[in-house]
Amino acid sequence: MKVVDLELALKPYGLHSRGFFALNESDIVTLTQPISILANNNNLTIALVGNIGSSFWPHFSSAAEYADGMPDPLDRWSKRVAAQLAKELDISPLFPSDGPPYFPFQQWAKRAEGLAQSPIGLLISSQYGLWHAYRFALIFALDQALPELEPAIDSPCISCTEQPCLNTCPVGAFTSNGYDVSKCAEYLKLSISSDCNRQGCQARLSCPVGTEYRYVDAQHLFHLQAFIRAH
Numbered sequence: 605m606k607v608v609d610l611e612l613a614l615k616p617y618g619l620h621s622r623g624f625f626a627l628n629e630s631d632i633v634t635l636t637q638p639i640s641i642l643a644n645n646n647n648l649t650i651a652l653v654g655n656i657g658s659s660f661w662p663h664f665s666s667a668a669e670y671a672d673g674m675p676d677p678l679d680r681w682s683k684r685v686a687a688q689l690a691k692e693l694d695i696s697p698l699f700p701s702d703g704p705p706y707f708p709f710q711q712w713a714k715r716a717e718g719l720a721q722s723p724i725g726l727l728i729s730s731q732y733g734l735w736h737a738y739r740f741a742l743i744f745a746l747d748q749a750l751p752e753l754e755p756a757i758d759s760p761c762i763s764c765t766e767q768p769c770l771n772t773c774p775v776g777a778f779t780s781n782g783y784d785v786s787k788c789a790e791y792l793k794l795s796i797s798s799d800c801n802r803q804g805c806q807a808r809l810s811c812p813v814g815t816e817y818r819y820v821d822a823q824h825l826f827h828l829q830a831f832i833r834a835h
Contacts, residue, residue, distance in 0.1 A: 610651060610742070613692060617685050618660035622652040622738060623716025648745060650698075652709070652716045653686075654738040657817035665822065676701075678830075682739040695744035709738050720759030724769045724778045724807055730760050733814025760813045768810035774798065778807050789835035792828070804828055 610621055627648040655661075664670055669681040679701050686697035700709045713719055713727055722728040729736055761767065770778050774795075777788040792801060800806050804824030819827075 609693060613689055614653060616663070618655065618663045619653050619685070619739065620656050620659060622654045622713070622736070624649050624651050625712070625715045626650075627743070648743055650712060650716070651742045651744070652712060652738050653740050653742060654736060656732055657735050658820045658823050660739070661820060661823045665826075678739075678826075686740045686742070689742065693742075693744065695742045698741040698743065700738060700740070707741070709741070712741065713738060720761065722759070722761055722769065722811070723767055723780065725783050726808070728760060728811070728813060731814060732817045733760075734808050734811050735814050735817035735819060764812065768812070769807045772810040773805075773807045774800065785835065789832065792832050801828065 614620060627650060631650075664678060664681050667681050669677040669684070674680070679699070683697075683699060686699070689695065690697050698707050700707060710727060717729075719727040719729055722734060724734075726734045727736075728734055770780065773788070775787050775791045777784045777791070791798070795801065803809065803821070804819065805828070809818065
């Protein structure tokens with residue numbers, strides 16, 4: 605498969621290729637789930653697929669999974685899209701929700717494109733800020749040289765002296781020691797009219813990088829409500 609084939613196949617879903625890397629022997633050992641393509645080719649590539657900003661939102665929010673009231677609508681939509689791509693392109697999909705053991709998507713993301721760890725734990729892009737995510741990965745044999753990888757970035761957080769992401773959360777859930785998930789979830793459940801509940805995570809919104817890629821309000825609230833239900 606060629607890179608352009610993947611990009612064209614993703615376009616109708618508002619998804620993007622988020623970088624590539626070649627599988628090595630160590631990677632193959634960690635792929636404990638049965639993947640038929642591993643037995644057929646020793647020259648394999650992983651492509652990460654995800655959204656940039658709200659690129660996928662119009663497509664997902666008009667899909668059957670979004671409105672059917674069943675659990676995990678975004679995971680189910682992602683798996684349906686990936687299954688269709690796998691059928692069209694003869695590739696094998698992998699999902700961050702599959703497990704345990706879970707696939708190391710954050711480690712893969714750092715290998716596939718230039719990203720750094722932000723103070724609140726999310727991977728930050730110098731272009732998209734905190735407004736990007738990974739929906740699935742695809743394993744396939746690439747019929748060309750790998751695209752040149754983006755170099756690892758100097759984190760934009762290093763020069764951000766004020767680091768508002770660590771000072772904006774109304775309950776101080778984000779600190780240099782990590783993220784207090786329970787404190788965050790409890791606040792969201794008890795403070796229905798808070799800015800976090802109306803607009804989305806205030807710590808994430810305070811980041812000055814990639815603000816033009818911030819999620820639309822409906823997507824903010826979708827992710828927030830999913831987080832509340834899970835905790």
